Amino acid sequence: MFLKVALLVLKKDLAIEAKSREILYTTLFFAVSCLLIFSVAFVKEGVPAEDAASGILWIALAFSGTLALGRTFERERYGETLRALLMAPASRPAIYIGKLLGMVLLMLATEVVLLPMVAFLFRAPLFARPLMLAELLVLGTVGFASVGTLFAAMLVRTRTRDVLLPILLYPITVPVIIAGVRGTSALVQAPPDEAIATLWIGLLTGFDVVFVTLALWTFEPLMTE
Amino acid sequence: MKKAFVPLAIVTAVMFAYAPIAIARVQYESTMLLVQKIFYFHFATWMALTAAVTVCGVASAIYLFKGTPSADRYAVASAELVAIFGAFGMFSGSLWGRKAWGVWWQWDARLTMAFMLEMVFFGYLLVRKYGGPGAEKLAAAMGIFGAATAPFIYKSVDWWRTVHPQTTVMKTLGDKFPAAWNLVWFCTAAFLLLFVVVLVARVRLEELRAELDRLYLAAEE
Numbered sequence: 001m002f003l004k005v006a007l008l009v010l011k012k013d014l015a016i017e018a019k020s021r022e023i024l025y026t027t028l029f030f031a032v033s034c035l036l037i038f039s040v041a042f043v044k045e046g047v048p049a050e051d052a053a054s055g056i057l058w059i060a061l062a063f064s065g066t067l068a069l070g071r072t073f074e075r076e077r078y079g080e081t082l083r084a085l086l087m088a089p090a091s092r093p094a095i096y097i098g099k100l101l102g103m104v105l106l107m108l109a110t111e112v113v114l115l116p117m118v119a120f121l122f123r124a125p126l127f128a129r130p131l132m133l134a135e136l137l138v139l140g141t142v143g144f145a146s147v148g149t150l151f152a153a154m155l156v157r158t159r160t161r162d163v164l165l166p167i168l169l170y171p172i173t174v175p176v177i178i179a180g181v182r183g184t185s186a187l188v189q190a191p192p193d194e195a196i197a198t199l200w201i202g203l204l205t206g207f208d209v210v211f212v213t214l215a216l217w218t219f220e221p222l223m224t225e
Numbered sequence: 226m227k228k229a230f231v232p233l234a235i236v237t238a239v240m241f242a243y244a245p246i247a248i249a250r251v252q253y254e255s256t257m258l259l260v261q262k263i264f265y266f267h268f269a270t271w272m273a274l275t276a277a278v279t280v281c282g283v284a285s286a287i288y289l290f291k292g293t294p295s296a297d298r299y300a301v302a303s304a305e306l307v308a309i310f311g312a313f314g315m316f317s318g319s320l321w322g323r324k325a326w327g328v329w330w331q332w333d334a335r336l337t338m339a340f341m342l343e344m345v346f347f348g349y350l351l352v353r354k355y356g357g358p359g360a361e362k363l364a365a366a367m368g369i370f371g372a373a374t375a376p377f378i379y380k381s382v383d384w385w386r387t388v389h390p391q392t393t394v395m396k397t398l399g400d401k402f403p404a405a406w407n408l409v410w411f412c413t414a415a416f417l418l419l420f421v422v423v424l425v426a427r428v429r430l431e432e433l434r435a436e437l438d439r440l441y442l443a444a445e446e
Contacts, residue, residue: 158363164351168352171342172367221289222366
C-alpha cells in the first residue's frame, strides 16, 4: 500500500512533467547557464583551473535543484492540489516518498546531460570510474532532494517561500555538497583515488539515512495545519 | 526555576568574576604560552553551544509533535543563544588561529562545519522572523535538522584530520596539565550556568510577550 501510493504520486508527477517538460527544460537551461558563469571565473587563458570541474558540477546541481524544487511545489500550490493530496486517505510518508522520487528522477535527468557537458567543457576525466561517480551522484542527489522536498513542501504555505527555501536548504545540505565535491575530485584526479571516494560514498550514505529518516518522521506534523 | 534564578545568576556572576583571575594565575602552557589562555573560554563556549543546540533540537521536536507552546519558547531562546555562543566561539577561535596558524581563518573541516552550524541557526531565526503565520513549525524543522547535523560537526575533525586540534586534546590534558584541566572545566561550568540563566530569562520574556498578546486580545473583545 505504502509503495503503491508513492508510485502513484510519482506517476502523477511524471505524467504532468512529460506533458509540458517545463521543469526539466528550465532546470537544465539554468544549470548550463551556471556552467557558463563558472567558466568566467575558473578558466584562465583558455585553460580551466585544475580541480574546478567537480565543484562546478555540484554547485550547478545544487542551484538548479533548488529551482526545480520551488517550481514543483509552485505547481501544486497553483492548482491547490497539494491540499487535495494531503486530504486523500493515504499515508503522508508515502506521499513524501513519491514526491522525493519524482524530484530525484528529475535531477538525475539533468545530471545525465550536465555530466558530459562538464567533462567536455572543463576537460575533466569524469568517466574514469563511471560506477563510483554514479554512486556519488545518486547518493548526493537523494541527500539534497530529501531535505529539499521536505522544506519546499512545508514552505508552500508561506509568502516568502522563494527566499526562504535556499536560506534553509543550503546550510543543512552543505555536508552533502562537501562529500559530493570531494568524492568527485578524488575520482577526476590522475590517478583516481578510489579509497578516498569510497570514504565519501560511505559518508553520503550516512547522511542520506539520517536525512530521509528525519524527513519521514517530521513530514506528517509539518504538513498538518 | 523562578526561585532558583537569582541565586543562579549570582553564582554565575561570581564565577565569571573569578575566571579571568584564575586564568591569569595558571601557569603558561609550554608550547603556546600566552595564547593558550584563550582555550579556557574557547572550549567553554563550544560546550555551552553544544548544550544550546541540544536544547533547541529537543525542544523543537517536542513542539513539532506535541504542540506545547513552552517548548517553542525554549527552542527560540536556545537558538538565539546558539547564534551568540557561535559568534563568540568563532571570534575567540579566530584570535587563536592568528597566533597558532598565522591566519585569521582557515578553511579547515571543523571551522567550515562550525560556520555552517552558525548559518543553520541564523536561518532558524530568519524563518521565525519572516516566515509569517505558522513559522514556528517551520523553524522547528530547522532546529531538528540543525541539531541532527551537530554530531557530524563534532566528528568531522576526526574524519578529516586537519589543522584543528583533535578531539582527544581533552583526554590527554588531564594527565599532562592538571591545573589547566581543572580550570577548563571551571570555565565550562561557568558558561553552562550562563547558558541556563540567560535561557530562563529569555523564556520568561517570551512568556510575558505571549501573556501581553493574550491581554490585548481580551481587551479588544
